[in-house]
Amino acid sequence: MMMVTMTTEMQKCMDDCMACHRMCMQTMTYCMMMGDKFMEGNCMRMMQDCAMMCQTCNNFMVNGSDMCKEVCALCAEMCMRCAMECEKFAEDAQMMACAKMLRECAASCQMMMA
Secondary structure: OOOOOOOHHHHHHHHHHHHHHHHHHHHHHHHHHHOHHHHOOOHHHHHHHHHHHHHHHHHHHHHOOOOHHHHHHHHHHHHHHHHHHHHHHOOOHHHHHHHHHHHHHHHHHHHHOO
16 A cells, blocks of 8 residues: 655645535534524635635545646635635634634645745
8 A cells, every 4th residue: 555755744734625625614603593694605615615625625635636736726615715705704712713724725735836
């Protein structure tokens, strides 16, 4: 069985992707409980898409896929866009925590593209 060489950057990216997945899922649950404005617009759909993309990105890295850079690029873009949506709720601590995690994940994914 071939082992994937795990760099520090790759491990951080994988950790950030899984933390971001978890944060998006938790924040979606929070939004459903809050209702009203938290359920409107693209934010919920973007968090769901981002959670799935972060999990996919992690899987590609675990598998040592030749497409890791491309998947990381897409994940970074999705995380940045989702962060901007979450930041529209600047008065809400949960939404801002999610945006922060999304930006951290995007930065880690961008490092993997180098």
